[in-house]
Amino acid sequence: MFHILTKIRMQEERLVELLVDLHSGLPRLGPGSKESTLKALAMCDCLPDNPDVLDIGCGCGAQTLVLATATQGQIIATDLFPEFLAPLESNIREKGLDGHVRIEKADMNTLPFPEKNFDLIWSEGAIYIMGFDNGLTNWRRLLRPGGYLVISEVVWFRRDPPAELKTFWESNYPAIRSIVENIESAKALGWSLVGNFHLPDKAWSQQYYLPLQKRIPDFRLENADDVDAQSVADMTEYEISLWERFHEYYGYEFFILRRPEFTP
Numbered sequence: 001m002f003h004i005l006t007k008i009r010m011q012e013e014r015l016v017e018l019l020v021d022l023h024s025g026l027p028r029l030g031p032g033s034k035e036s037t038l039k040a041l042a043m044c045d046c047l048p049d050n051p052d053v054l055d056i057g058c059g060c061g062a063q064t065l066v067l068a069t070a071t072q073g074q075i076i077a078t079d080l081f082p083e084f085l086a087p088l089e090s091n092i093r094e095k096g097l098d099g100h101v102r103i104e105k106a107d108m109n110t111l112p113f114p115e116k117n118f119d120l121i122w123s124e125g126a127i128y129i130m131g132f133d134n135g136l137t138n139w140r141r142l143l144r145p146g147g148y149l150v151i152s153e154v155v156w157f158r159r160d161p162p163a164e165l166k167t168f169w170e171s172n173y174p175a176i177r178s179i180v181e182n183i184e185s186a187k188a189l190g191w192s193l194v195g196n197f198h199l200p201d202k203a204w205s206q207q208y209y210l211p212l213q214k215r216i217p218d219f220r221l222e223n224a225d226d227v228d229a230q231s232v233a234d235m236t237e238y239e240i241s242l243w244e245r246f247h248e249y250y251g252y253e254f255f256i257l258r259r260p261e262f263t264p
């Protein structure tokens with residue numbers, strides 16, 4: 001959804017306010033699932049027992065909470081917008097995880113952490129904001145040698161998308177590439193590929209779009225006279241309809257990458 005909404009012309013603060021409103025009470029801000037997070041984590045099979053983990057673009061923290069239950073070390077969950085971090089912070093406190101997870105407002109472009117500080121960097125559905133190659137280049141210094149970078153990124157599954165879909169992505173995320181192109185790029189940037197897999201359809205339909213679709217009528221009613229809010233709802237519905245019609249052409253791919261042990 002963030003891909004399309006960044007194209008709506010309105011003040012960023014207003015857009016964030018509407019997104020927070022639209023997503024209030026929803027489990028996540030993008031496609032994903034507990035099973036996929038755990039599957040990707042299991043592929044990081046050389047992690048230390050108590051890994052230092054950084055979650056970038058954590059949003060309301062669906063994956064952060066999964067990581068918190070499945071790992072023993074320290075997790076720092078970061079996002080640019082305090083509006084998304086606040087509910088995660090309360091959630092973490094309620095679950096008694098505050099000794100285990102720390103929330104920090106941070107821009108992914110300028111993360112304020114020392115070099116080689118983490119064993120695992122996680123980012124679901126957020127690297128597109130700075131671009132796949134930029135993220136891989138800039139975040140690398142934060143990982144210890146042998147550390148893992150796990151990301152989910154929107155990709156083409158097929159090379160022959162229908163014109164309507166192609167136009168949508170050319171306008172909203174022209175940097176979208178195929179899985180092979182991303183893997184080649186990651187290798188050229190000095191990463192080893194541990195593995196990759198598609199996010200299953202139900203991680204879009206059941207985990208993300210279904211709760212969002214249920215929320216939209218109330219959101220429209222609550223903001224009946226608000227042109228910006230109606231436009232956010234329109235674009236969200238359009239994005240969902242594209243996925244329903246064309247999801248065999250694109251989707252999210254998890255990439256599990258590793259910083260080689262003996263590199264500078």
Ligand SMILES: C[S@@+](CC[C@H](N)C(=O)[O-])C[C@H]1O[C@@H](n2cnc3c(N)ncnc32)[C@H](O)[C@@H]1O
Pocket residue numbers: 001002028029030031032056057058059060061062063078079080081084106107108109123124125126129
């Ligand atoms: C599609 S959401 C994914 C959120 C979460 N990982 C999930 O899967 O539910 C993208 C997230 O990136 C965050 N974001 C946007 N720009 C950012 C930036 N410059 N630095 C850090 N986070 C940013 C947004 O606030 C949002 O929470």
